[in-house]
Amino acid sequence: MNKKDLFGQIKAKSSYLCVGLDTDIQKIPEHLKKADDPLFEFNKQIIDATIDYAVAYKPNIAFYEAHGLKGWESLMKTIEYIPKEAFVIADAKRGDIGNTSKMYARAFFEEMNCDAITVAPYMGEDSVKPFLDFKNKWVILLALTSNAGGKDFQNLTLDSGEEVYERVLSKSQEWGSSEELMYVVGATKAEALKNIRQIVPDHFLLVPGVGAQGGSLEEVSKYGMNSECGLLVNSSRGIIYKDSSEAFAQVAGQEANTLQQEMSKYLEKYC
Numbered sequence: 152m153n154k155k156d157l158f159g160q161i162k163a164k165s166s167y168l169c170v171g172l173d174t175d176i177q178k179i180p181e182h183l184k185k186a187d188d189p190l191f192e193f194n195k196q197i198i199d200a201t202i203d204y205a206v207a208y209k210p211n212i213a214f215y216e217a218h219g220l221k222g223w224e225s226l227m228k229t230i231e232y233i234p235k236e237a238f239v240i241a242d243a244k245r246g247d248i249g250n251t252s253k254m255y256a257r258a259f260f261e262e263m264n265c266d267a268i269t270v271a272p273y274m275g276e277d278s279v280k281p282f283l284d285f286k287n288k289w290v291i292l293l294a295l296t297s298n299a300g301g302k303d304f305q306n307l308t309l310d311s312g313e314e315v316y317e318r319v320l321s322k323s324q325e326w327g328s329s330e331e332l333m334y335v336v337g338a339t340k341a342e343a344l345k346n347i348r349q350i351v352p353d354h355f356l357l358v359p360g361v362g363a364q365g366g367s368l369e370e371v372s373k374y375g376m377n378s379e380c381g382l383l384v385n386s387s388r389g390i391i392y393k394d395s396s397e398a399f400a401q402v403a404g405q406e407a408n409t410l411q412q413e414m415s416k417y418l419e420k421y422c
């Protein structure tokens with residue numbers, strides 16, 4: 152999906168919501184545990200209940216890898232099930248020497264047909280470029296992450312006066328354009344968004360950390376939005392685990408609907 156089509160979906164649904172499929176077998180409703188493929192069954196119902204309110208889905212690969220071959224099957228079935236109108240992000244946080252990154256890219260872009268993958272920038276240009284070689288696919292580079300430990304490296308100040316995350320933003324623009332590169336900025340770091348928008352005015356930002364991690368959707372929207380929205384805001388636990396009864400998917404749908412309604416207001420106000 153290209154940037155224009157992504158913005159088209161955002162306008163059509165009045166939403167920049169990304170539903171995080173961090174599907175934990177310990178947390179899914181009891182009645183689903185007897186299904187042949189409980190992870191897929193759970194995801195299928197969550198997708199059906201939220202598709203009217205979400206423009207993107209982000210399966211977090213760890214939750215599937217943890218189950219070996221069966222987990223990979225659940226993941227692949229889930230990705231195939233997501234309607235084509237939605238943007239699919241493999242949250243895999245990969246990145247390695249060039250020939251290895253190329254294999255990761257083939258796995259997630261060709262084999263699984265995801266639209267985007269999260270990539271760690273630590274190994275630099277030749278670890279990121281192989282992902283960017285795929286046309287009509289996206290790299291989502293970790294810039295300023297939502298976790299407390301992010302500051303251990305990301306906020307260190309370089310001799311140039313830039314912080315490391317700022318260098319990630321400025322340097323990586325030499326590698327790819329805003330048609331193929333997005334950045335992760337945690338909703339818990341919303342105070343940095345004004346500055347981030349000065350460095351990357353046109354890029355989409357994937358913003359996790361509203362809901363369970365306590366980030367503010369209003370602040371993120373106010374400081375992070377650009378004229379093409381430029382935001383995908385993810386919530387995982389705050390949507391998918393609100394209820395553990397047989398009505399879990401309905402409750403997830405309501406939760407997504409509530410976020411979408413709030414987003415609709417911010418699109419009018421800030422976009």
Ligand SMILES: O=C(O)c1cc(=O)[nH]c(=O)n1[C@@H]1O[C@H](COP(=O)(O)O)[C@@H](O)[C@H]1O
Binds near residue numbers: 211298335364
């Ligand atoms: O890359 C990510 O998606 C990510 C980056 C980050 O800085 N913080 C962060 O929470 N995430 C992911 O976003 C999701 C957040 O989940 P919830 O806190 O349950 O909404 C998880 O899948 C995290 O791995």
